Amino acid sequence: MTDPATLADYHRRLLSDRRRCEVLRRALSEVVVAGQSVVADIGAGTGLLGVLAALAGARRVVLYEREPLAAAWAEEFVALRGLADRISIYPEDVRYVLDPEPADIVVSETLGNLGPDEGIVALLDDARRRYLRPGGRMLPESLELVLAPVSSAALHHEIAGWVAEADLPLDVTKIRDLALGNAYVRRLARTELVAWPSPERIWTKYDFLRDGPQPRAGVAVWEAPVAAAVHGFAHYWRARFAGQILTTSPADPPTHWEQVYLPLPEPLELLPGERLELRIAGDFDAGAEPFGQGPGIALEWEARAYDPAGSLRGGWSCGVGGPPAPLDFQK
């Protein structure tokens, strides 16, 4: 169990994110059929989504929240709004609830900075199979994961380039290389993305209404319209909640989420017409515990630059938990 101050701080960030709360409010008011809908909130926290669903007219709302203190706060808020006759609270882990009440709408905001890193993929897969009535709605219904090349000498200097200026009696390259084996949660500005028109690529899309395994690997490809130094990549997401889009794109107004920066040890200098490829793979649910208690995210990225004739002329293989390695150009 998390201590009250840490938990309150977590929920303070969620509840003070006006964009997040407004998108969720609008989405629920679009899909809830007054007097009819039964809504299940998977990971209900302080009960915001359930209260919004009830205010939109839901006939019945069931909140599932495994953090006992958050569930107690939700219960208090529901009672204070006079909604206890329509909202029930299960202070339990949704994965272990037996025979859950069938719902017309399953809603869950269990999104992390990477997107799936708070476990939304597994949670919604289970919820679709066990909680959702046939023909029901999932909120979100999809989640797109997006990559964009970053061109930021300052960010590169902070994470990798500082070694050139370090005047210390230590082999600091070891520290740099190990620190490069990390995905950095950062608030990136639109101006830190490479200055190409439409620099973003959707590398995978989760469809929460679909059965079957969800994608865990993909590739993004760019053709450089103008020269650029690529220092790393921004990873962010776009989730569709009914007709509403919630996104962490650096081009959009900020939310409480940040982007994730995938660094390269050295810049890839792209010339006009050259091709840039980023292969990415991850086991996102491996880290699906709040407050950093989980074993961490498994994530690997491999960047490749090709000349206009299609020959590989540079690249790096990187990943969380290990130093980057240059690609073997002979292969």
Ligand SMILES: C[S@@+](CC[C@H](N)C(=O)[O-])C[C@H]1O[C@@H](n2cnc3c(N)ncnc32)[C@H](O)[C@@H]1O
């Ligand atoms: C990002 S918060 C969202 C809270 C609330 N729905 C909101 O929008 O303000 C996600 C919540 O999901 C809960 N959660 C995560 N995994 C869960 C699980 N397996 N069972 C029940 N609750 C879970 C967390 O404890 C956390 O309170």
